[in-house]
Amino acid sequence: MSANVLFITEQLLKDRTGVSTAIDGNKIKPIIKLAQDIFVRPALGSALYSRLQEGVEEDNLTTDERTLLDTYVTDCLVWGTVANLIVPLGYQIFAKGILQKTSEDSSTPSKNDLDSVTQYYQNYAEFYKQELINYLRDNYS
Numbered sequence: 001m002s003a004n005v006l007f008i009t010e011q012l013l014k015d016r017t018g019v020s021t022a023i024d025g026n027k028i029k030p031i032i033k034l035a036q037d038i039f040v041r042p043a044l045g046s047a048l049y050s051r052l053q054e055g056v057e058e059d060n061l062t063t064d065e066r067t068l069l070d071t072y073v074t075d076c077l078v079w080g081t082v083a084n085l086i087v088p089l090g091y092q093i094f095a096k097g098i099l100q101k102t103s104e105d106s107s108t109p110s111k112n113d114l115d116s117v118t119q120y121y122q123n124y125a126e127f128y129k130q131e132l133i134n135y136l137r138d139n140y141s
Helices: 010-016 024-042 046-058 063-090 113-136
Strands: 091-096 097-100
Touching: 010 024, 010 063, 024 046, 024 063, 024 113, 046 063, 063 091, 063 113
Parallel strands: none
Antiparallel strands: 091 097
16 A cells, blocks of 8 residues: 555645646645645544555445545545645745745735635634544444
């Protein structure tokens, strides 16, 4: 089993949010993995998390596991990914240091603006993470 099995796709993220379709998937996929590690794995626990990764990779999820992924994990992961995309899309690390990306036709947000937008989406992720945890508690067996 690969530790890099993702529970959502780049396209699903773009379809469910305001994330631009022009953003390269190579910039999104590592953030999906990060959001899984930050929000989903702690909520599911290591054993269930590993089982779901295995089930996705081997295409043998049970009906209950599919319901868990589609109904609870996906929302948590979508908004956790968006929250964690804000800074990487606005800044890039180069040999000379960290540079903020700009363009001639747009204004550059301040760090406080970026933090505010990040928190906005993080609140959604935390909400759905709690929904996921509540579901797991109610359906322990």
